[in-house]
Amino acid sequence: MTTYIARTPDPRGHIAYDASEDAVWRDLLARQLPNVRRHMARPWLDGLAALNLPETRVPQCAEVSDRLRAATGWQVAPVPALIPFQRFFAMLAERTFPAASFIRRREHFDYIEEPDIFHEIFGHAPLLADPRFAAFSQAIGATGARAARADHAWLIRLYWFTIEFGLTHEAGALKALGSGLASSVAELEWATSGQAELRPFDVVDILRMPYRIDIPQPVYFVIDDLDALFDATRRDLLADIATARSLGLHSPRYAPKAVPA
Helix, strand or coil, rough: CCCCCCCCCCCCCCCCCCHHHHHHHHHHHHHHHHCCCCCCCCCCCHHHHHHHHCCCCCCHHHHHHHHHHHHHHCCEEECCCCHHHHHHHHHHHHHEEEEEECCCCHHHHCCCCCCCHHHHHHHHHHHHHHHHHHHHHHHHHHHHCCCHHHHHHHHHHHHHHEEEEECEEEEEEEEEEEEHHHHCCCHHHHHHHCCCCEEEECCCHHHHCCCCCCCCCCEEEEEECCHHHHHHHHCCHHHHHHHHHHHCCCCCCCCCCCCCC
């Protein structure tokens, strides 16, 4: 359930964000830029520089798409906050990233459970400007588009622990790759502190790892060889899912989410 309402673009694809919404984008960006410059890995930082996002207003999907098409052939399209896995994978396969069209309110400035446009554009678009990461996302989408629905929850973990919350090392320092980390002040600091459990990149291990979307991750996977990530799309991922299912999920590293009475 969400209290946010998707914004509908006009026929030109433009969304009329008001001054208060532009101010939230401005303040989120100003707060997060020093953190990403300190903790994010070079591929993400290079992508951010290539996009040249506006600093004082919410970007329009059309203008971000123009830059992405020139770099990798991708685009971003506004959608409601959460969409089914089937639609998500289908859009990735078509080199279209689904971007929630609303921006968080001030009371959710530090944390919002559902993705908003700050997470989608500031967090995700930079990696989509890198041809290698863009191709990886498209390949995950293509796999998901031909997978059975029962496989979707397994496959999404590979996306979650790499594109959303992956880590790597650069010059001996732990750096963040993931888009979910780039858009989160608190979790970016936590993920790169070395206090969480760090595991080496392994496809089947990732497919078996449960996660929750509403807490800082207790486990991160470190992708020191980025080629190993990109080569993962040449594997038979559906066979990997079958292997992971036969082995079973790992025990969760987190407490179960409380269910209201």
